[in-house]
Amino acid sequence: MNPNRHDHNKLSAVSEKVAELLNGGDALVLIPPFYQSQSMPIGAYSLMTIAQRHGYKVDILQVDQLLASVMGLDAYDDISLRPVKPSEGVMAQRLFARSAHNMPIEDPSDDKDSSTKEKTKNNQENQSKADKGFSAREKSYHASPSFTHTEFLTWERLCFDFVEVVAEAIAHYPYRIVGASIIFETQVNASIALINAVKKRMPAVKCIVGGTFAEFGKEDGFLSLAPAIDHVFVGPSESTFLSYLDAVKHGKPLPPPVVPSKTMPFHKIPLPDYDAYMQNTAKVLGQEFCDREVKELWYEPDRGCWWADKVRCTFCAISDEAFRKKDIKQIVEELAQIKRQFPDKRILFAHNILWDSFIDDFLPYTSAGNLPPLGVLIRIQPDLEYIAKLKSAGVFYVLSGIETFSTRLLKRMKKGTTGRANLYFLRNAASFSIGIRWYLIWGFPGDTREEYDYLLELLPKITHLKPPLSMTQMMLMRGSPYVNESERYNIQDLKPWPSYGYAYPAGQIENMANYYEGEFESAALQDEELMSSIFQLVEAWQEHYAEAYLNLVTFAPGYYLIQDRRITNYMEEEQVPVMEEQAIELMSMRRYGHSPTQDWGLTKGYGILMDGWYVPVITAEPALLLELDQSEYRQAKHPLILQETR
Ligand code: SF4
Structure with a gap:
């Protein structure tokens, strides 16, 4: 993963690729880095279908994939898939901070600039406080074996040049609207950088940002961070995007800068344009990547979370959108259609949590054998028959909210499950060869030692069951009950991660921060020795699982x-x-x-x-x-x- 001159040679090929990808039309939707290279941004491709059905031409430019083609997939994924934590979570943002906000590159090795050096030192000190609880190895990207500081500086220069090359190539096409779809925080600065660079070259173009990230007050942050942004779409945009296309094309009055959502009935939201996605991906990353790396396509059977409508998990920061789902017959027909189009692809449900009766409703339709294998998100069900039905329905993988095995801690999280249900589920899924992805989460307000020390005995006994993907510290996220009702949970002194100082100009951090640090009582955070022992057991579990x-x-x-x-x-x-x-x-x-x-x-x-x-x-x-x-x-x-x- 060495950035070198070859990457700059590849950069010069970017404008040719953009020319191959764009056709010109009414609007261009950008998928900015660091969206995950193997995932399909289905929201944008659904907007494409909706617009086309109403006579508009919309292009999608996967700038994320373009950058991956320049950096190399390994290097790109190393950044886009980095775990969210104070020191590493803003890495992607830092790579575009100069481009987006004209911020200096913090370079501790630059002896000529003592003020920058001092600022960096202060930030690093704050950072290590924010990182408390992580092992020394994890604390800083400077120590990461896969990403040195020198490489960071080289990537940063590459990203800076990349934005200009992409914007220059886009400017050859007379779009009326250019928008950025932002799902992850890692895309924010790249979005702003791209929009600024496009607007500089196309002053008349209407620039918008939207996507699930632009919520919880961040919409105002976007507008003040980047005057080039004309409108921020908040919430689901299917209807608002259509109205906007109409208004811009026919010179009608435009909405206010913050555009509230106008909900489209969920059953009317069409399938995303999978063909367009596959064609775009093949053009940028190659047909072999499409065949071998894009193993799954995404499908949205429902939106919102029915559990959150009743009792939101305390750390959860999903939007407030009420739960909606498609009728089971529509889901079956749409899945069958995808299977006909892409017989060798599996389907991942792009949602928060499956509703409890889904499997019973869905199972009768599976006997025809015309439906693809499914990956779903579920709430733990303490029921062996449920697992058997998942298997019969073709579910090959579940992402489940196990989080921990302590019932007391689960109750405090309001997860709606128990430790024994979680463990039993893990055993049952292993028996039925259903893949599970889950995280062991720690570091909650009010944690007691008893909610963790049982793991010392438990973990060595279950090394034959699927280990967690990682042991992850609970993050205080904007929009979550922990942040919105911090007093109720005895969380004091909430403030954005210090590392945002690397990503956003000082006056805008409050507006844009997605993660916070705060003071609260937590035995897990205060007992480094205990947590370090548990970390080691999890590592041993991950190491031995395949043979156990x-x-x-x-x-x-x-x-x-x-x-x-x-x-x-x-x-x-x-x-x-x-x-x-x-x-x-x-x-x-x-x-x-x-x-x-x-x-x-x-x-x-x-x-x-x-x-x-x-x-x-x-x-x-x-x-x-x-x-x-x-x-x-x-x-x-x-x-x-x-x-x-x-
Ligand atoms: S964590 Fe999952 S189950 Fe809990 S409220 Fe959020 S989306 Fe729903």
Whole structure:
């Protein structure tokens, strides 16, 4: 990942690529860096379809992919996929800060400029305070093995030149409107830089920004940060974009600078233009990238979060938009259409959380075999049948809000699940070979030591189950209950991350900041030794997961074998025979009754005692699991855990 002269050679090819991508028309929508290179920005491609259906020509320029083609995908992804944390979260913003706001590049090695050096030192000191709780290795990009400070400076110069080259190429086309679609914070400065550079060359063009990031008061920040921006669209833009196209084309009065959302009925929002996305991507990153790297396409079955409509999770900063969903028949028809168009692609649902009856509604339509495999976001369901139905419905992957295994902490988060439900779900999904992505989150207001120290015992016993993608510190996000109602949660002295000083001019940080630091009591944040031990266990889990197993197989009728290769066994296999009665007890989640088998299972780590329940962690083939697991949940008419967490 070395930026060098070759990147500048590639830069000179950017204008040719832009010419290949643009056709000219009524409007151009930019997807600014650092949008994630493998993800499809479906909102923009839906706007494209809507506009086309109403007789407008809209181009989409994936500036994100153009930059990735110049930097190289590895380097680009290294920045776009960086975890959100105080020191690294603004890296992408810094690369475009000079371009967007004429800010100096902070260079600690520049001895000639002592004031810059001093400012950098102060910022770094503030930064390390904001980073408290992270290991030294994680604290600064300066120490990152994949990204040195020298490389940062080289990338910054490249980004600066890149903006000018792209804007120059766009200026050959007489668009009336140029907009930037902003989903992630990492796109903000690139958007402003591009819009400034375009407006300089095309003073008459109407410049807009929109997307889910431009909310919670940031709309005013955009307008004051960049006078080149004429309008900020807030909330869903399907209808407002159409009205705007109309107004600009026919010289009608324009809306006020902050354009409120005018909601389009959800069922009327068409499929995004997948063909256009694939063609654009192939032109920039190559057909091979489309075939091999774009494994999934996105589809939006619903918007908002039905759980947030009732009880919003305390750290969650999704928009206030009420939950809406498409009718199941429409979803089935649209998925079948995508499958016909792109038979080898899987579908990821672009949403917050699946509604509980989705699987029951959807399952009857899956027998025809004309629907693609699905990746969905779900709320944890403590129900083995639910997992079986997910599998039957073609769900290959779930992103689930596990977050932790402490019921008390989950209740404080208002997650609507329990520790034992989370663990049981992890076991069941592993048995059904459904991929799971989840994060172990820590560092909440009011944390107690007991909400974490149980992990020291638990984690080595579950190294055969899917580990978290990472152990992530909870972030105080703009728009979340923790920030909006900070007093209620005893969070004091809220202020934007100091690192925003690298990204935005001093007077605009309050307007634009998405993340805050604050003072609050939290045993996890205050106990570095404990958290460091847990970090190490998570790392060991991630390292050994692929080779670890704890599985039950049939040995002979009525006899079974437990095959155990976990960290607790020093990754050596142990085989233990059990009879059917024992197997049933060991595989089932039941209230702990001090039975000899449960006690033996707890000693061997085949089950975990949680909140007075025996939670099994042994996996098995689906048919065997369905036969042997006789959890109380399976016999209850109503899911017990959901009742308990309300
Ligand atoms: S974290 Fe997920 S489930 Fe909770 S309110 Fe936000 S979107 Fe909904």
